[in-house]
Amino acid sequence: MKNSYCRRIGALSTLLAVGALSFGFDTVPKPLHLLRQVMAFYEATQPEVSYLHLDQAAYVAGETLWFKAYLLDASSHQPDSLSKVLYVDVVAPDRQVLLKRTLALTDGLATGDMVLPDTLRSGVYTLRAYTSWMRNSDAGLFFTRRIPVWQASAPVSIGAETSVMRQAQLARRTARALEAATKPDVQFFPEGGEYVAGLQTTVGVKAAQAGGRGLALAGVIIDGNKREVARFSTPALGMSSFGFTPQPGQKYEARVTLPDGSTATYPLPAVRASGWVLNVREVGDDFRVFVRYQPPAGATTATAPLQLLAHVRGQPVYAGQGQIGPGETFQATIARSAAPAGLLHVSLFDGQQVAQAERLVFVTEARPLQVRLRPDKATYGPRELVNMEVEVTTSDGQPAPAELSLTVAGTPGLPAEAGDATTVRAHLLLTSELRGYVESPAYYLQSRTPETRRALDDLLLTQGWSRFTWQQVLGEPGTAAAGYRYPLERGIVVAGQLVRGNDKLVPNGELMLLIGKQKDIVVSKADANGNFLFTGFPGQDSTKILLQGRTAKGSSNLLLQLNEWWPRPVPAGWRPPAPLSPVVLASAEVVAYGQRSRRQQQLERIYRPDSTSGIILRNVDIRGRKEPENSGFRLHRTSQASSVLYARDFSNIESYQNIFQMLQGRVAGLTLTPNGISYSAQLRGITSMAGSNSPLFLLDGLPLLNPDALLSIPPTDVDRIEVLMGANATIYGSQGASGVIAVYTKRGLGDYSNVPAAGVAVRQLPVFHRTREFYAPRYDAGRSSEKPDPRATTLYWQPRLTVPTSGRARVSFYTADQAGTFRASIEGVSLAGQPAMAEAALTVAGQP
Structure with a gap:
């Protein structure tokens, strides 16, 4: 890490020298300090990014959700080895955390599974993945994905059809009433950050429903004199843009025509009499940066100094400085080839190094990985061996080692309505750096057409950037992580803060930890900020602990705020997903899939009865006696x-x-x-x-x-x-x-884990999840089985697909009894940090 940092500083010095010459200076320009601060921030905070590859995009209640977890360095996207614990949970639409997994990471990788209860209601659930260290930043940087879960019912009999249709109509009316009662959210974002009177700029528009999904609508911008000054419309994803020149002393509002034909008005941000405007355009192989400036009334100087810098995930791309006066346009060119793939963060500073405007633009992969997935045949019979060749190379044909995961799922599957179509490429290069919900991230990177390029630019005009604020970066070097509350976990820990009832921190308090059945006692002290940390828990069993705290003077008049392992989403940033359509639920597609899934679940219960652990026990006799007393440990009867x-x-x-x-x-x-x-x-x-x-x-x-x-x-x-x-x-x-x-x-003690008590807290430690193996039987010659093969939805799941330095790997599995078409999909990252993706199709023919 240190050597990498030194190399980047060397590259930064060369880059700044070039920037100085391009601006006509013979000394290193002032942005050197700013970019050094950005690099120091990344070095001190060591940000992480998580990603989950799933076996399917949607599920029926009762199915198993299989996933591969990747934890990567947020700057280089190489597998991260710092955090050793990853938390994965499923959140219901009402913000309740329903399912939890604690995973032990090895070189940034882990596998997992969750059996979705068959009692889950149809709805859109949110899957999250994060580390303790990630919680020190904006929760918007967690990996999140909306997952539709369908409660597919049995086929409807003719006698019950009328009742079901009536229920569906009632559900549709209820959904429409809820939608009508909630005013759509329409926001306007001037490029760079602000409107400045007399300076033409681009304005981004974002229209969203209550659940955060985009909304197609049209509107006009009117001034204080009720005159129309601009028109706009948004597509289905809800984002668009238009040109606009605000005038001094005017207030503007948007008059919007909503999908139901009604109208609503929304105010635009206020116009500033003076300030900066930053515009960035992609022209050929370059990004062109345009800066304009309107000085305050009565300014003593005609020109103002400025500084311009750009980076991608803390990696310096451009730096320079200059002067600008009223009526002038300052221009700079950033070569796209100089930037790694991802979000280019362009920032404009004034002469006092105060950030005045920012803009995000997207840098496409100039040399993407070439990933090939080749089945040895196009069509297979039931229970026939499938061999797949995997090849990963760089753009110039050199072998590239990688860590991948493979899923083979039936098509058509369940409707992914209201779910998120995302990929490892879309998350690493786009959404992992953005604040807030992004609908269908994969759409923006699936092809480079004029429509998707425009949509991506509109997204970046209207979506917030989350990695840091300049107040954090411009502080004392090396102190960016000093105030972090959540520790970098190498194992299960118990951590928190000592506070008084008025939330005032209690410094240097004394703590005693009592550990369940072992009856171990550990004594420690909090630091000057009231923070405490206990480590060394193996995560092998669910141990109850009791933690007691006192002030340095011996008083127990305090509270222990323990870091919860699975935090509920905060209400301020939570938008419950829209409910699933009852019409789609009753569709032939969902009913047919539900029949296949139910049969698969029934067969699994018969032939693999323990579907939670994957362990089948023979018939045994269990003898024992009931413990007459409470199960807390004791030395007396x-x-x-x-x-x-x-x-x-x-x-x-x-x-x-x-x-x-x-x-x-x-x-x-x-x-x-x-x-x-x-x-x-x-x-x-x-x-x-x-x-x-x-x-x-x-x-x-x-x-x-x-x-x-x-x-x-x-x-x-x-x-x-x-x-x-x-x-x-x-x-x-x-x-x-x-x-x-x-x-x-x-x-017992564990039921008081959420009861605040003076000087005491009780918790139950999480346990590292033991992932089951996906059921993939072998039908070798002479080993045929008369048992039915239940695999009807996900045919094969291989989360541990390692491609060695040769760049080649091979995967083998057998088809099942279910005929149909299947899609094989690979996702992962190369050891150099590039996203890897590939798809292939295969067909399983029915019995002749």
Whole structure:
């Protein structure tokens, strides 16, 4: 990493010297500092990008979603080896995280699967993939993909057809009513960032429905005198642009004709009397940059200095500086060949190095990988061997090693309505750098036609860029990651912050971690910002932990804000996807696919009964005895307790405010003294010369540093309270010298993971997912099977397809009983960081 950084600095110096000559300067221009800061930001923050290749684009409830995970360096797109843990989840339209996977990464790669519950309602679910380190940046940089899941019902009988049609009509009316009640979102974005009076510019338009999908509409721009000054219309993806010259003192609004024929008005951003306008155009093999400037009224100088720089993912492309006056146009040329593929970020600064305008343009791959996928035949019979050759080369024919994944799925599949058509190329080169939802990313890169080029440019006019803000970059070098809350994970960790009720950080606090069945205790301290981190958890079993914190002065009057492993999407940035069409749900295409899928699921349950783990057990006899007590770990039995209070014996337990009130007056020799909101406890006749006279408090078998943590447990959740005194408490050693009070809840410690309690937090550690192997039987000569082959949707899934330095690999599998056409699709990245993609078709003929 350091050597790469030095090489880039050397290239930067050469680039800046050329830039200086092009602008007529004989010294290195000021943008050197800016580009060095950008490179230092990437070096310090080491951003990552994730991607998931799926076996299908849409699913029926009850099917298995198979995926290959790629974690890459965000700058070079080479496999990343820093983070070792990837989180993958499925989010429902109401923002609930439904399914979770924790994956152990090896050289930036992992495989996974999720069995979609057969009870899932038809809808569009969001699949996400991210690391802990990625959470320090905008959540818009997570890999996200909308996945349609259909609840395909059985074929409709003639008698029930009328009822189903009536339900479909009602659903359509409801959907239309919801759409009508939600005003479409129409926004206007001047190129570069602002309107400046008297300076012509391009304005991007973005029209979207409530769920974020594009909307085709038309409108006019009118000024404050109700005069029409421009017209525009948007295609189905909802984005377009038009030329516009704002005038001084005018306010503008758009009068839009909506799809239902109604009209609505939307204000345009205010016009500035002075400022900068930045326009970028692709001309032949170059990008032409045009800058114009309107000085403030009464400016003392006629000209103003400017600085211009461009980079792709932190890799410097262009830098220069110059002077500009009113009425002048400053021009610069950026050779497209000088930039790596992806988003070129062009920034304009004034003489004080304050960013005044920014523009994104797309650089196509000049030398894309050549990936070939060749089946040995075009048509196969049932249960016949398929051999596929994979070849990956550079554009000049040199072999290129790569990490790939392969899926072979039936066509036609399910409708991908409301889903995202994306690819590894579209994500790495486009959407991984953009903030917000992008509909159908693959469309923009599938071909280079005038229509797609215009659509891509309109997208970049209206979509926000997320990697950094200039305030972050222009700070002290090397400090960009100093305030990051989420750690770079090499394994499962427990991390968070100590705060007070007013969200004020608690510096240098003391922490004690108690680990489930092992009864291990780990002591640590928070840093000056209240951050704490515990590492070393193997992720092999789901262990419950209890974490207690105190201030440096010993007070437990604080809260532990633990980093949750699967965060819910924040409401501010969440747009629930539109519901799936009931008409499509009842279509012959979905019904036919649903029949194939149901048969496949039934056969899997019969011949592979454990569809969750992939492990089939023989018939066994299980003998054991029921544990009569709560499962929290303990050193004593209930029979050893001096006193036991059962919650079932409290006829009016709802009237007790806390556990201490339950104890008051019910245990002989126990004195409880209120002290503000807290209680002090002492068992009569028991004193300690060496330490506290307070008894040891346990919650579900785990000791508490401060009994105030019990104040957060509702008495209705208590199962029993056991009190040990004298010889009965000696099993706890010196900790039990003043007696023991053990509280056991009805459901165990883990149910309080989301209950805020003073100085205590309880969590259950995630477990690394053990991915199943895709069922791919072999039908070698002499090993035929009479069992039906259930593979009717995804015929083959190979997530670990490694292409060696020879650039060639071979994949073999057998067809199943299902006839039809299938599409084989490869995705992945070369070890040099280039996206790799290929497709091929094959046919399976039916039985003669």
